[in-house]
Amino acid sequence: MANVSIREVGPRDGLQNEDPVPASDKVRLLDALSRTGVRRIEAVSFVHPRAIPQMADADEVWAAATKAPGVRYSALVPNSRGARRALAAGFTEIEVVVSASDTHNRKNLNRSTAESLEDISALIDEVHRAGGTVEVIVATSFGCPYEGDVDPRRVATIVDRVLADGADRVAFGDTTGMATPRRVTELLGVVSRKAPILLHFHNTRGTGLANILTALELGISEFDASIGGLGGCPYAPGASGNVATEEVVHMLHDMGVETGIDLDALLEAAELAERIVGRTLPSGVLRAGPRTRLVAAS
Amino acid sequence: MANVSIREVGPRDGLQNEDPVPASDKVRLLDALSRTGVRRIEAVSFVHPRAIPQMADADEVWAAATKAPGVRYSALVPNSRGARRALAAGFTEIEVVVSASDTHNRKNLNRSTAESLEDISALIDEVHRAGGTVEVIVATSFGCPYEGDVDPRRVATIVDRVLADGADRVAFGDTTGMATPRRVTELLGVVSRKAPILLHFHNTRGTGLANILTALELGISEFDASIGGLGGCPYAPGASGNVATEEVVHMLHDMGVETGIDLDALLEAAELAERIVGRTLPSGVLRAGPRTRLVAAS
Numbered sequence: 001m002a003n004v005s006i007r008e009v010g011p012r013d014g015l016q017n018e019d020p021v022p023a024s025d026k027v028r029l030l031d032a033l034s035r036t037g038v039r040r041i042e043a044v045s046f047v048h049p050r051a052i053p054q055m056a057d058a059d060e061v062w063a064a065a066t067k068a069p070g071v072r073y074s075a076l077v078p079n080s081r082g083a084r085r086a087l088a089a090g091f092t093e094i095e096v097v098v099s100a101s102d103t104h105n106r107k108n109l110n111r112s113t114a115e116s117l118e119d120i121s122a123l124i125d126e127v128h129r130a131g132g133t134v135e136v137i138v139a140t141s142f143g144c145p146y147e148g149d150v151d152p153r154r155v156a157t158i159v160d161r162v163l164a165d166g167a168d169r170v171a172f173g174d175t176t177g178m179a180t181p182r183r184v185t186e187l188l189g190v191v192s193r194k195a196p197i198l199l200h201f202h203n204t205r206g207t208g209l210a211n212i213l214t215a216l217e218l219g220i221s222e223f224d225a226s227i228g229g230l231g232g233c234p235y236a237p238g239a240s241g242n243v244a245t246e247e248v249v250h251m252l253h254d255m256g257v258e259t260g261i262d263l264d265a266l267l268e269a270a271e272l273a274e275r276i277v278g279r280t281l282p283s284g285v286l287r288a289g290p291r292t293r294l295v296a297a298s
Numbered sequence: 299m300a301n302v303s304i305r306e307v308g309p310r311d312g313l314q315n316e317d318p319v320p321a322s323d324k325v326r327l328l329d330a331l332s333r334t335g336v337r338r339i340e341a342v343s344f345v346h347p348r349a350i351p352q353m354a355d356a357d358e359v360w361a362a363a364t365k366a367p368g369v370r371y372s373a374l375v376p377n378s379r380g381a382r383r384a385l386a387a388g389f390t391e392i393e394v395v396v397s398a399s400d401t402h403n404r405k406n407l408n409r410s411t412a413e414s415l416e417d418i419s420a421l422i423d424e425v426h427r428a429g430g431t432v433e434v435i436v437a438t439s440f441g442c443p444y445e446g447d448v449d450p451r452r453v454a455t456i457v458d459r460v461l462a463d464g465a466d467r468v469a470f471g472d473t474t475g476m477a478t479p480r481r482v483t484e485l486l487g488v489v490s491r492k493a494p495i496l497l498h499f500h501n502t503r504g505t506g507l508a509n510i511l512t513a514l515e516l517g518i519s520e521f522d523a524s525i526g527g528l529g530g531c532p533y534a535p536g537a538s539g540n541v542a543t544e545e546v547v548h549m550l551h552d553m554g555v556e557t558g559i560d561l562d563a564l565l566e567a568a569e570l571a572e573r574i575v576g577r578t579l580p581s582g583v584l585r586a587g588p589r590t591r592l593v594a595a596s
Contacts (some may be wrong), residue, residue, distance in 0.1 A: 031538035103595050146595040177582070178589040179550045181511055203504070205589060206545035207584040210507040213479055235593050236586035238578070247504035254478045280536070284475070284504045291476040293502060295533050297401050297444040 003219020003258050005222045007040035007198065008033050008245055010273060011061075012076055014230025016045065016054045017241055018277045023057040025276045027064045031271040033227060034068035037261045038245075042095065042224070045076035046085040062089050074135070078109060080123045087130045094127050096120055097137040097173070098162075100155045101144035104175070108139065117158065119163040128166060135169040136162040137200065141187060143178030145235050152187045159191050169196045171224070174211070176235055180212040188218045198222035202245045202280070204233050208243035209251050216257075223248060228270035228281035244283035246270055250290055263290060301556050303520045305338035305496065306543055309359075310374055312342065312528025314352045314419075315539055316575045321355040323574040325362045325571040331525060332366035335544075335559045340393065340522070343374035360387050372433070376407060378421045385428045392425050392531060393524060394418055395435040395471070397452045399442035402473070406437065415456065419463040433467040434460040435498065439485060441476030443533050450485045457489050467494045469522070472509070474533055475502020479512040486516045496520035499541045500514040500533050501580070506541035507549050514555075521546060526568040526579035544568055544582035548588055561588060580582050 011030050015021060026044075041140055043065065049056035058075070067073065074093035075086040083094050097119075098116040099105035105113045124134045140147075141155050159170050172187060179201055191197070199220055201211045212223055226242030233239040241282045248261050270286045309328050315318060324342075330337055339360040341363065347354035356373070365371065372391035373384040381392050397403035403411045422432045438445075439453050457468050470485060479500055487494070495516055499509045508520055524540030531537040544564045547557050568584045578585075 104527070107595070143589055145593040148486055148590065161494045178588060180549055180589070181547065182553045203588045204582050205548060206501070206507050207549055209504050210511045210549065213511060233586060239586040240582055250503060251478055251508065252507055255480045261332055272374040274345065284538055288475060288502045288531060291441055292446065294446055295443040297405070 004216070004219065004252055005040060006075070006245065006248060006259050007042055007222070007224050008036060008038045008227060009042040009224045009242060010053070010230040010245070011198070012042040012045050013242060014226040014273070016052055017231035017234060020053070020054045021276050023060045023064070026057070026061045029269065029273055029276060030061070030065040030228070032272050032279065034066055034071050036265040036269055038071045038266075039070065039260055040074065043073045043075060046082040046089070049080050051078075053070065059085070060088055079119055080126055081286070083123050083127050087127065087132055092132045092134065093170070095135045095137055096133050097139050099139040099144070099175070100150045100158055101140045101147045103146040104140045104144045107146070113158070117161055118160060122294070124162075124166045133168040134166070135171055135198070136167040137171040137173050138177045139173040141172035142174045142180075142183040143176070145176045145178070148206055152190045156190045156192065163192060163195055167195060169198065171198040174199075174201045176233055177202035177207075177239070177241070179211050180207050181210050184211050184214045185218065186221065188215065196222060198224060200224035202233065203229065203243045204236065205242045205254035209247060212230055212243070212248060212251070227266070228271050228273040228286055229283045230277065230281060231254065241280040244281070244284040246271070246283055250285045263267060300564065301519065302514070302550055303338060303371070304336060304543065304546060304557050304559065305340055305520070305522050306336045307340040307498070307522045307540060308523060308525035308528040310340040310343050310353070311540060312327055312382040312524040313520070313531035315532060316350045316352070318576050321358045321362070321554050324355070324359045325354050326576060327525070327567065327571055328359070328363040328381070330570050332364055332369050333482065334563040334567055335571055336564075336574050337558055338370045338372065341373060343503045344380040344387070345376050349376075357383070357387055376482045378418055378424055381425050385425065385430055391433070392430050393433045393447055393469070394421055394438050395450070396404075396456065397437040397442070397473070398448045398456055399438045399445045401444040402438045402442045403524070405444070406453070411456070415459055418460060422460075422464045431466040432464070433496070434465040435469040437471040437473045439470035440472045440481045441474070443474045450488045453485060454472055454488045454490065459492060461493055465493060467496065469496040469498055472497075472499045474539070475500035475505075475539070477506050479507045482509050482512045483516065486513065486518065494520060496521035496522060500531065501527065501538045501541045502534065507545060510541070510546060510549070524572040525564070526584055527581045528571050528575065528579060538580040542579070544581055548583045552589070
């Protein structure tokens with residue numbers, strides 16, 4: 001394994017699960033991340049401001065952010081209306097989400113999984129006509145906080161459907177940190193690999209890097225991660241959310257896996273993220289420094 | 299892999315790196331842990347009270363603690379004097395530590411690694427004559443906070459020496475959380491497996507469970523873990539120390555690996571540990587609950 005592609009999701013997924021912060025801080029964070037060498041950033045989401053007030057200023061943030069050459073920026077949308085806004089703002093990489101578990105889909109999107117899949121089919125067509133690409137994120141792929149275990153075959157069926165409908169990429173979301181090495185192995189054993197696959201892990205129960213290690217061994221090379229571990233778990237106050245980008249990069253670089261990311265620049269961005277949200281973030285590498293940072297002996 | 303043996307080190311390694319707590323609380327924690335089904339507990343250390351005031355009451359704690367049938371209790375000692383105290387208190391499983399890196403050994407034990415190895419040779423003989431067994435813990439096996447990377451061949455040489463001197467078991471200490479899957483693989487590739495091997499990981503940089511997963515795949519089945527993740531990192535204020543027992547058990551049980559431990563009882567002990575030290579411990583499974591704990595949908 002020579003190369004892993006990390007998508008930084010702190011500006012969107014991270015900040016969406018924190019108390020709202022000013023647009024100017026979001027721009028500063030995006031710009032700091034764009035300077036780290038990371039090649040993909042999930043920048044904003046275009047959602048209804050009543051549903052997610054943290055992202056109400058997506059247009060303003062994106063207009064002000066530096067678009068670094070060599071960085072692919074993507075936007076998450078809940079539906080075709082959001083996709084149109086994202087396309088109008090200049091995004092060509094669109095992400096849309098559907099939950100593998102019906103209960104979670106209803107909670108999140110107020111419709112059944114089957115209804116969301118119908119919507120996504122139309123959305124893919126519309127985005128393709130506008131020259132964009134669509135990644136379908138299958139949330140609760142490793143378990144649902146309401147329903148418990150999710151049968152990997154159910155996830156596989158959803159993947160087959162969205163690929164048949166033209167999805168360009170598929171991501172599997174560990175929405176509330178229920179993924180474990182066992183669940184990763186089971187899921188990757190049954191889902192189609194006809195399109196690129198990206199895995200999105202949380203570190204809610206400490207398994208984040210173990211899951212990534214398992215997926216690496218199974219040939220996966222695209223992962224989401226969030227600067228500093230930004231973003232909590234909405235179902236468990238005080239619990240960690242997304243796996244921290246610097247922890248992922250730290251482990252990968254030690255293994256000789258390249259990411260293109262400068263860990264020092266990443267740690268500066270993590271410190272900025274902490275200042276922006278005003279709380280200590282859960283990243284261990286941010287707290288303790290990389291293993292190569294030595295202590296004076298005297 | 300059907301079975302893993304976890305040694306709970308919270309009462310010793312954990313509490314030694316926290317502010318001092320009363321002997322009665324230590325006894326309560328030991329007794330709670332003895333009821334979890336865990337089969338091994340590192341109970342106390344017999345060290346000079348000026349060096350480690352947290353363990354000054356080891357005799358009192360051990361005398362008052364319930365000795366559960368089916369649980370193997372061990373004591374850590376820095377030298378032969380400590381070993382004699384441990385044997386006199388009724389321990390038969392003695393642990394002694396030496397650092398693979400000279401700088402850390404001098405900081406920790408005020409002598410060179412070579413001098414410690416001489417002392418350990420004599421200690422092993424003395425403990426064996428008294429009917430006990432000795433585990434030699436090789437600290438800084440995965441890196442030294444002062445010297446950086448530690449050559450695995452240096453660790454292997456130390457292991458060969460202590461096995462030649464009669465050590466009954468060997469443990470490898472990830473003293474400041476510098477272990478990574480790569481370092482685990484490299485070390486296990488060169489050290490002797492003539493005696494039982496135990497691995498002691500920290501989660502300082504998020505790699506705790508990834509390291510355990512790597513070691514499992516390489517045939518290791520004995521691990522240290524600390525209730526709640528008790529015990530910090532002395533070199534990085536606020537950073538995590540030992541990997542949390544409930545996170546290890548949670549991942550292993552999900553994989554179908556048996557530990558003999560009741561996770562619910564373990565979480566009760568973790569809550570007790572939090573009350574005793576009066577701070578939020580870093581365990582994700584303690585914070586968020588096991589992945590099997592569902593949220594009401596309505």
